[in-house]
Amino acid sequence: MATSFWSDEKTEGRSGFWASGHTPTLIAAFLYFDLAFMVWVLLGPLAPDIAKSLALTPTEKGLMVAVPTLAGALLRVVNGLLVDRIGPKRSGAISQMIVIGGMFSAWLLGVDSFIGTLVLGVILGFAGASFAIALPLASRWYPPEHQGKAMGLAGMGNSGTVLAALFAPTLAKLFGWNTVLGLACIPLSLVLVAYLILAKDAPNAPPPKSLGQYFTPLKQADAWWLMGFYAVTFGGFVGLAASLPIYFTDRFGLSTVTAGYCTAACVFAGSLVRPMGGALADKVGGIKTLSALFLVAAVALAGVGGAASVTAALVLFVIAMLALGTGNGAVFQLVPQRFSAELGVMTGLVGMAGGIGGFYLASSLGIAKQLTGSFQAGFLIFAALAVLALAGLTLVKNGWRRTWTAADGVRI
Template identity: 60%
Template sequence: MRAKGFLKSGHIPTLFSSFLYFDLSFMVWVILGPLGVAIAKSLHLDAAQKGFMVATPLLAGAVLRVVFGVLVDHIGPKRAGIIGQLIVLAGLGLAWLLGIHSYSQVLCLAVVLGVAGASFAVALPLASRWYPPEHQGLALGIAGAGNSGTALAALFAPTLAKTYGWTNVIGLAALPLALAFVVYLVFAKDSPTRPPAKKAAEYLDVLRQADCWWLMALYGVTFGGFSGLASSLTIYFNGEYHLDPVIAGFFTAACVFAGSAVRPVGGALADRLGGVNTLTVVYGIAALALFGASFHLAGPALALGVLMLAMMALGAGNGAVFQLAPQRFGREIGVVTGLVGAMGGIGGFYLASTLGLARQLTGSFQPGFLGFAALAIGAQFALLALKSRWRAVWPTLRGAGDAVPVRV
């Protein structure tokens, strides 16, 4: 009955278009990670430069998510998505035609790829606005499962780079993105209940509310961990266990698929059990797994299992955070999605860059893993302190027309 109600409550073509757009945009957003070994060899990069290279798209995406969150509120998510996809397609095409010959040039490409990461701030509101509150967790979990595109990059990019060269992979990546663009143009539609555009002061009002900052911090850990690992694990498995880049890419893809697959599960569990309860558990699991991964484990297979567990916990947490966000900020979901998503990108930049820096300075990835495990524990304790207030206050903040009770 619940599934039937979900299917009837929204707009499935838009949900699918959001997922595909998000999925293939995320594929190109993190593509420098799976190509990192080949790029580093070609451009003679050290460990810190590799870490910063794969982290730069995450930081650019973080900043641009705020920009696209504002665009979503002013021109609608569909138009904002069209603009973003055209920019990324043009950037990939130019990089392939002109070539990339220096570290500074690859960083310029990384900034353009950040526009693909900003798809988060478009795809989720596009899907969310079609669904009632009781189905928000599942709808956003399905649309958000597009972060599985990071696994496509890890799965195919190293093999294609070995066969055709890494610069040609940049051009090849534009082909599936173009297909997703056509699907998006044909099937995606803006919800008829789209709220009116807000004034600049109204965006600042959201930032004056502590709950917005808390949601940003929570997502900075869940999605930051997910995206940071997705961008770095090919380099990690190659550097720590000396795996061939193709095999390291397969290992990375397994981790990303595991994390992406459970994102809808995390949203659905949050719908049923509450977002706070779900997040409290997954932060603990993620912290333990990251702590374990910080040690040089007995072999790459064991490291794979531990990191898959970490990614599954973080992926479920991504879905749970976005079960909470529309309940607290339903009318401001466009800008809040951009802000929360931006912090997720910043978290990913922190993890990816610190893993590379730790390797450069200490010869080990351990300090980077331990630092992020500590953040997960901190988020868990913050939730325990916030839980009572949220459950008491959030239902009173709903509008008179919101008949569905809040499940925090």
């Protein structure tokens, strides 16, 4: 008899994607990830208003939007450990409650200093760390041949950054930027309820390991390569998502609302293609996919530094985000092929590297602006990092294809 939509068991005898896993959990993972990412980058769209009210320097603005990224990066390791020890569902519920409580307190008490924005940034880091929970929550239900699509669909929750860019500037204009923190708690609470109802831990979770065993992957060079590649793809994506509102207002004098719309267009492009990146990697291989995308991203980011108009910058940012977003999905098609037994902790470690890449990009853009009066140096350096990633991938790809053992029909 066919398995029902709500069943915890995988459907037998059918190999289609939707029949191979647990759709309610996939939906829960997407919703959790989506709203978590919305608040993770919330300081970016609010940055022009916050900077004006608190008289922040360009470097302080850059650090303000970068701290949530760094905190999220470090906390992803913690969440990766929790996922493997207490399960992704409970880990996600705890993280969501911390974020809601922290944001509600910030709204109630107010944020009136640069140090206060940094403290808030650390709290928002718990939302960014959702990555290490949502992806294993969904992907453990799916077989290897569908890992790219499952992780891509769950990971498409990074589209929440679009919601922040679209609505935060307008709400700040109407009610004040501090009130936006309180308003965000409403959808976060609704998603928490849906998550508790829909999400279920997969029955094939690996047994808990000792603390030392969690870091065993770091003894292998492949783990560091995957972390480095994701530092470029996801780091570029989230770093731009947090920094573009500042870029568009400072570089071209756009209003915060218009800058939010421009940012939303760029972020939407990168979010939309993440599952496509996973599916493309499933079809042609993660290595081929990443190789092309690193090159496209490098060219687009290098070109942004010399963009003379809003239109030119917007086109180049969309191209860069399309490449980076697709690359995000491609990296996580490779991770479970190599580290299936350590997927929880590897998701945390690779995600941590991505967050560190985002912290570097966001903070370096602010520093470049203050030191040189332009964002160009920051973009050029990150473009160079994409070229280095391409060179590294070229160096290791033949060895990976010889030594990795992929499931039948899965391309590396």
